[in-house]
Amino acid sequence: MLALLSSCTSTEVITANSTPPVQLKTVLTDAERLDIVVTPFDPNLTALADANNGEIPVSAEVRRAESRYLAFHLKDTLEQTGNWGIVRVVPAAAAHHALIVTGKILESDGEKLQVQVNARDASGKLWIDKIYEDTASKYGYQSLKEDPFQDLYNNIANDLISRYQAYPQVHIRDLRQITQIAFAADLAPTAFDGYLQTDPRGNVSILKLPAANDAILTRVERIRRQDDLLVDTLDDYYFKFYRDVKPSYDEWRYATYDEAVRLRQMKKQARNRLFTGAALIAGGIYAGSQSETWAADAASAGAVVGGITAVKSGLDRLKQTEIHEQALQELTQSLSREVTPNVLDIEGTTIELKGSAEQQYGQWRSLLEQLYQEDRGPQTSSADSL
Amino acid sequence: MPDPSDSSSSEGPLIDSVTMQTGSQESNANAGDQAQSPSETNDRAATGDGSETTPSIGQPDDSSSEEASGQTMAGPSPTALEEALLNAGASLQVAGEALKAAGALSDDTDAQTNGDMQGSVADKVQDLDAALNDASIAILLVEQAMIEAEARGDSAGEDVGQAARLLVLANEALQNATAALGENPAAMPGEILVLGGANQDEDDRIAAIDAKLDASIAIFESDVQAARDAVAETLSGPAAVAAAGPSLADLDEGLGQGGMLSEQEAAGSDDTEENLEDPTISGNAPSATNQQPGAGAIPDDIPSPQGDDIVAKQLREAATFEQDPELRAKLWEEYKRYKEGL
Numbered sequence: 001m002l003a004l005l006s007s008c009t010s011t012e013v014i015t016a017n018s019t020p021p022v023q024l025k026t027v028l029t030d031a032e033r034l035d036i037v038v039t040p041f042d043p044n045l046t047a048l049a050d051a052n053n054g055e056i057p058v059s060a061e062v063r064r065a066e067s068r069y070l071a072f073h074l075k076d077t078l079e080q081t082g083n084w085g086i087v088r089v090v091p092a093a094a095a096h097h098a099l100i101v102t103g104k105i106l107e108s109d110g111e112k113l114q115v116q117v118n119a120r121d122a123s124g125k126l127w128i129d130k131i132y133e134d135t136a137s138k139y140g141y142q143s144l145k146e147d148p149f150q151d152l153y154n155n156i157a158n159d160l161i162s163r164y165q166a167y168p169q170v171h172i173r174d175l176r177q178i179t180q181i182a183f184a185a186d187l188a189p190t191a192f193d194g195y196l197q198t199d200p201r202g203n204v205s206i207l208k209l210p211a212a213n214d215a216i217l218t219r220v221e222r223i224r225r226q227d228d229l230l231v232d233t234l235d236d237y238y239f240k241f242y243r244d245v246k247p248s249y250d251e252w253r254y255a256t257y258d259e260a261v262r263l264r265q266m267k268k269q270a271r272n273r274l275f276t277g278a279a280l281i282a283g284g285i286y287a288g289s290q291s292e293t294w295a296a297d298a299a300s301a302g303a304v305v306g307g308i309t310a311v312k313s314g315l316d317r318l319k320q321t322e323i324h325e326q327a328l329q330e331l332t333q334s335l336s337r338e339v340t341p342n343v344l345d346i347e348g349t350t351i352e353l354k355g356s357a358e359q360q361y362g363q364w365r366s367l368l369e370q371l372y373q374e375d376r377g378p379q380t381s382s383a384d385s386l
Numbered sequence: 387m388p389d390p391s392d393s394s395s396s397e398g399p400l401i402d403s404v405t406m407q408t409g410s411q412e413s414n415a416n417a418g419d420q421a422q423s424p425s426e427t428n429d430r431a432a433t434g435d436g437s438e439t440t441p442s443i444g445q446p447d448d449s450s451s452e453e454a455s456g457q458t459m460a461g462p463s464p465t466a467l468e469e470a471l472l473n474a475g476a477s478l479q480v481a482g483e484a485l486k487a488a489g490a491l492s493d494d495t496d497a498q499t500n501g502d503m504q505g506s507v508a509d510k511v512q513d514l515d516a517a518l519n520d521a522s523i524a525i526l527l528v529e530q531a532m533i534e535a536e537a538r539g540d541s542a543g544e545d546v547g548q549a550a551r552l553l554v555l556a557n558e559a560l561q562n563a564t565a566a567l568g569e570n571p572a573a574m575p576g577e578i579l580v581l582g583g584a585n586q587d588e589d590d591r592i593a594a595i596d597a598k599l600d601a602s603i604a605i606f607e608s609d610v611q612a613a614r615d616a617v618a619e620t621l622s623g624p625a626a627v628a629a630a631g632p633s634l635a636d637l638d639e640g641l642g643q644g645g646m647l648s649e650q651e652a653a654g655s656d657d658t659e660e661n662l663e664d665p666t667i668s669g670n671a672p673s674a675t676n677q678q679p680g681a682g683a684i685p686d687d688i689p690s691p692q693g694d695d696i697v698a699k700q701l702r703e704a705a706t707f708e709q710d711p712e713l714r715a716k717l718w719e720e721y722k723r724y725k726e727g728l
Contacts (some may be wrong), residue, residue, distance in 0.1 A: 219599060226606055232691075233614040240617055353613060360606050367599045374592050 019153040022161055024083050033085035033119075033162065034098050034141050034172055035179075037231075038075045040091065041103035041115060041143075043067040051158035058108075062252075064343045065245055066108055070115065072242040074101065075235075079154040083161050086233040091350040095204075096183035098122050098175045102162075109328075110257030111136055111264070113149040117156055119163075122178045123171070124203040127163040132156055138261075148253065184220040187361065188368040191216045216372050220345050223364055230357055234350060241346040247301055249343070252335040256328055263324040283307070469496060470531040474524035481517035488514045522597045529604045593620050602678040611690075618691075622706055632674055689725050698724055 011211075023178040043063035072089050079087045085098075099121045107114040113134050116228050119127035132155055136148035147153070164172075178196065182204075185192040212219045283300075290296075394490035488510035684706070691702055701724060 035403070056539045124445070137630070219596075222603060226603060227608065229607065229610050229614070233610055236614060236621070240621055353610075357606075358600065364599070365603060367595055367602070371592060371595050371599075374588060374595065377588065 003063045019151055019158075021077065021081050021157040022083075023039065024161065024165075028083070030085070031176070032169060032172060034175065035085040036075075036078055036087045036099045036101060036102045036160075037090045037093055038071045038078075038087070038103075039093050040071045040089070041067040041105050044105050047106075059332045059336045059381065061340045061343060062332055063105060063108070065249065065335075065339040066105060068238060068241055068343075068356075069245055069249060070103065070108075070113075070364065072238050074103070074153050074156060075238075077150070077157050078160070080159070081157055083157075083164070083381065088229055088231050089238040090234055091354055093121065094182075094186070096179045096186065098179050099127065099160075101156075106273060107133075107168070107261045109252040110141075110148075110255070111260040113152055115152070119160060121173050122182060124198070124201070125171075128156075128159050136253075136257060138257070141257055147156060148257075161331050172205060177206055177209065179216075181206065181210070181222075183224055184217055187220055187223060187365055188216050188372055189221060189365075191368060191372040213374055216368060219368060219371065223361075227357075231267055237346060237349050237353075241342055244342050248335055248338045252331055254330050257285065259324050259328045259331070263328065266324065397645050460466075467528070467531040470524070470528040474521065474528045477517070477521040477524040481514070482523045484514040484517040486512065519593070522601070525601065529608075532608075664669070688718060688722065693727075 040322070043060070043066065045060050045063060074089050075089050078084055090097075093102070099119060101117065101119045103118070104116040105114075106116055113136075115133075116129075116131045118129045121127060123331060132152045134149045134152035134155075136193065140146075141150040181192060181195045192210065195206065195208055196204055196211065197207050691699070694702060698721065701717060702720040705714055705721055708714040708717055
């Protein structure tokens with residue numbers, strides 16, 4: 001998107017700005033706001049071999065960094081709209097998250113970004129499942145007031161809010177209850193057995209609600225606050241990663257933008273010229289074989305020569321593309337070296353935090369089970385309410 | 387820190403001594419393997435060097451007593467916290483004594499047949515329960531004092547923090563020993579057993595499990611908060627400035643400055659200029675990455691950032707990175723007012 005601003009000096013200042021994301025005018029209450037978790041995007045490493053046979057070289061390390069970078073940037077975009085509750089990046093989604101956004105990187109370099117985004121809520125409803133693509137403009141790199149692919153993130157945000165508005169508030173309320181019960185059921189499965197039902201298609205519905213003063217639920221809510229604290233902490237580490245990687249990653253995108261554009265152009269020209277040249281040669285040879293006059297012979301010879309020239313030009317172009325390919329590879333390798341420590345750091349931290357949390361949750365499950373058994377005593381069914 | 391009693395008993399798996407040490411220690415895990423999860427988590431934070439430690443149960447550790455008696459509070463010592471620690475230590479000592487006394491009577495074969503002595507056992511059990519409850523309460527007070535000390539920005543010292551964590555472990559160890567005295571071979575690991583058979587009230591059992599749950603939650607919260615403080619310290623340190631290059635210098639202004647559209651404006655307005663020049667929300671988390679933090683630490687009376695929504699988060703970050711002291715103070719004031727309203 002280009003915005004043209006003209007001043008009294010008749011100087012044209014062309015700035016590149018994204019399509020702004022929609023911000024709801026109505027003020028949402030806390031109960032109406034939906035919390036979102038975004039997981040690191042799938043770096044799509046299995047497709048790297050094919051990707052590296054294509055135009056732009058791809059690095060596994062860069063993709064791993066991008067998987068977290070893109071996720072955090074999407075989280076930040078969603079948060080900035082103010083349309084949602086708490087938006088966090090987490091290593092993995094769970095059944096008690098109200099709305100889960102996942103993504104997969106299909107293509108990513110300085111010029112193009114293509115991701116497949118999927119959003120599903122706690123009841124199993126699919127909000128979006130779509131491929132988003134954006135191409136950066138050179139103006140976007142000349143004045144980096146925003147991410148060169150901010151359009152892509154804004155489009156995702158707009159699609160999500162559109163889906164939100166399409167659902168009745170009762171569904172949003174149900175989601176909050178489902179997440180509460182799902183979390184409780186994970187920690188105290190015996191106590192909350194039969195409260196939720198999942199059909200074969202994965203849709204979750206509420207069968208019954210726990211009592212407001214349910215003793216086990218009260219304790220579960222205490223634990224949930226700890227889970228929220230853990231999520232906040234993990235998000236802070238992702239923010240640190242984002243901040244540390246950003247300068248190098250932006251520089252890489254800026255540097256590879258021109259190379260990527262030229263490389264694509266050159267390959268296209270090379271293909272065209274080779275094709276044209278081959279066609280001319282073939283046509284000239286055929287015409288020569290059919291000609292009966294000197295002029296016709298000369299014309300066909302000219303076509304052949306023209307064709308050979310075109311082929312030669314196409315081959316020269318291919319050679320030049322190698323230079324750009326090499327430049328891109330070097331740039332990508334340089335970025336890989338810079339971001340790998342950050343990637344290892346965030347991977348190690350999230351594994352450690354998650355691991356210790358899982359251990360603790362195991363103990364809590366046991367304690368809650370004991371409490372539940374003590375509470376119900378010799379009764380065969382727990383006291384619960386519909 | 388008061389010396390724990392380290393007298394030993396040859397009668398059954400009693401806790402002979404509750405040792406309180408600072409620094410790394412190695413001990414053997416015994417009954418109550420459920421306690422290993424929080425203890426491992428706790429010990430990672432306590433030792434700080436990744437070595438795993440577990441509470442010492444039934445293992446007299448005479449060598450530690452000298453260390454315990456010789457340990458001092460390093461650095462500035464908040465009075466309320468020290469007092470809470472001392473009280474908790476004393477409560478645990480009393481609980482240890484009560485446990486020893488109850489255990490001695492419980493193992494006495496005469497006590498199991500003599501009706502009068504059964505009454506003494508029951509009295510001792512009651513005393514033990516009361517002592518354990520007092521110890522649990524004292525430990526909760528320690529945790530509260532630590533939270534308040536951290537909120538004030540007091541430097542409690544590493545030793546104090548480790549001592550507090552060890553207190554929680556000691557409390558768990560006492561409870562596990564209480565369970566072990568029940569000698570119920572059919573009991574599941576980690577299950578709170580009934581001392582003296584079916585005499586213990588159901589409420590007491592639930593209270594014991596609750597105390598264990600509370601203690602583990604407190605430890606987990608402490609550890610996670612410590613991890614969060616560590617990353618917050620990194621984020622508020624010298625920030626990574628954007629790489630050189632005139633076009634990249636604009637990154638200082640952050641992302642998402644293109645402005646927001648309301649629903650109605652997005653529906654039909656072409657006035658993109660106006661919208662772009664009037665962002666609804668200015669600044670975001672990543673925009674702070676290229677700013678230097680304001681001078682001075684976070685004021686003592688600033689609440690924890692836990693549960694901050696987007697507005698609170700932006701206020702907090704704006705205050706953190708504001709260079710002008712007057713404006714920074716106003717931003718912190720605004721943050722506090724907003725948090726109170728949440």
